[in-house]
Amino acid sequence: MSFHSTAARFTAVLAVPAAVLATAAPALAAGDTYTVPLHQPLPIKATDDGVKPGECPGIPADKDGWHFVLPTNGTVFVKLTVTFQPGGEQVVTSFDAPTDKHAYVASPVGATLTSAVAEVKGGEVKWFNLSHACPGTPPTTTPPTTAPPTTKPPVTTAPPTTPSTSKPPTEGTKTPPPATTSSTPPGTEAPPTSPGPATTDSAAPVPSTPATTDGDGGSLAQTGAVAVGGILAAAAALIGGGYLLRRRLGGNHAA
Structure with a gap:
């Protein structure tokens, strides 16, 4: 066996493990998760210039809607953590609209997004994007109608009247003079x-x-x-x- 034949066989044996390792490396990387930040600078509001308006399925009309998306099809969301002021922190772990690369979040109307961090899986991305926002309409609150207080007039109690026992004299009549006590009939x-x-x-x-x-x-x-x-x-x-x-x-x- 010549020297050249032996060297060729040795090279072929070493090439097989290298091919196996090269094939297994991408599969191992695809199963890991990593964290990426939001591409847009913060803080930001849904009505700020540069934020595109759009539709946010499942977000109530009296809330601001936020649509986040990953830049490639091979990467999906695992966990999304966002913080609003007011509104506080929200942690989203369910993504299915329409795929796992999309995420929708609701906040109070006029709230400011102060922080956004995503844990993703697959591919190699350096950030995720705010696709668009859906500014909400504040709920109209009708103040309760309060009827003005009814003012009752003071109750005046008339003093009791004592009925008069004396009858007024009748016009045209004269009061007879008092009778004179005598044993003799008058006129005799x-x-x-x-x-x-x-x-x-x-x-x-x-x-x-x-x-x-x-x-x-x-x-x-x-x-x-x-x-x-x-x-x-x-x-x-x-x-x-x-x-x-x-x-x-x-x-x-x-x-």
């Missing part, structure tokens, strides 16, 4: 007192008192005093007559 004169038997004594019968008339000429009833005076005078006359009668009878018996 007291009967004259009968004198006792005629005597020579100084006692004389008391004349009756004439009836008193009012201003219109009508007779007024005698008062109780006049009636009593007439009775006393009659009694005195009777007593005086009896006394004289006894004296006369006594004189006759003496004769």
